[in-house]
Amino acid sequence: MHAPRARHARAFASIALLCFAGGLAAAALPAALAPPPVTAAGLFGPPVLDLVLGPEGKVDGFLARPNLAPGDRASGTLRLSSASPLPRAAYDLDVAVGGNISVAYHFQPPLDLALHVARLSYGRDDLLSSRDGGRDALRELDTNRDGNLTLRELRGGIRDLPPPLAARDGGTPFAIELVFRPPPDADGATYRGQRLTITFTFRLADSLDTDLLPEAAHP
């Protein structure tokens, strides 16, 4: 008579233990996968996730060029750094590229189609080539497969770069060079009078976190 009740009780006990253990495991899992906490001056705490862009006072507008004519180039470098050293495997960096364009005439193709990325590097990695084992943003983002990466295509964003070095180690440079290269059939009026403002958004996050979505790059 009591045998089935006893079996039920044992089953419930097993389920309860499993759920409890599962709860503990779920709570403990991120902590287990998270990077080891950083200690400083004897304090124990989570790593300081603080991304800093430099050079100070030159972050906005680091890449600019007025009065563009075909063949003109513009280049700039930002120095990214983390407030404290971060384990390479535990964190990553996403870069989103957005922009606002005002055309002078409604029939004009937007300027970002004629701005080509001539150089793109992060630290020692040439992001336009995988020759040295680095990322190949050209292959990833060259949507029309013409072998050139335009600023429009770069708006797809670059994800999962390693975290920058700590400020005390000099940080990691992010360098970009654009060249204004209208297509051969463009005449003098095709792009003239346009105004393009580019925004670079850098997001440093736990590598388990959701990436900075490409949608963020398209205001």
Next chain:
Amino acid sequence: MNTKILLSIATLGIASASLGYGTYAFFSDTEKSQGNLFTSGDLDLTLNGLNGVTATILGTNFAPGDTTSGTLTLRNEGSIFTGDAQGHVVDLDLKGVVEVTDDLGNVADIDDGGVSAQPLSKYLTITALSYDGSSLLGSIGDADGDGRNNTLADLAAKGPIKDLADPGAAGKALAMTVLFATDGPNHLKRDVAQLDLSFFLSQAGEADLA
């Protein structure tokens, strides 16, 4: 009773599992670089303040020995010019095309040899052609090889005069004086020669006017 206790523990376990899974959040930090501004410039050539000028040098009722003169003021009213803050270099090409109509109404481009062996354009001599005060006559000469120098036919045969200086916003003058040669034959009566001058303003390094 035991069953109730066990059910409670199970509920607690499920709740703690949900709590453990649902409350975890990742840290991140986002920074932006804004105001990276690009503006495209332009080249805008005007002649006498207009985009396109016609009939500025006229010789009507022209007879051998007559002269006529005209001046065009060229301006680059665009934002891209030689010496701008971005270091651009702009140059100008000039090309003349002559069309001759004889008194029978036959029309031919001088490049095709004209309507006769001695079209009017071979007897219209450019006695002065200067740009910004510098003579361009030395670059014309006897381009068509007929033994007569600096005629409208020579100017057409010469092809473009290339790489003249950017007129800039202040402008530069192109001045021309044409003389109807005194040895012009009688068959040139009532003939018409029309000179079209084309100017091509471009960045230095750009393909020149063909």
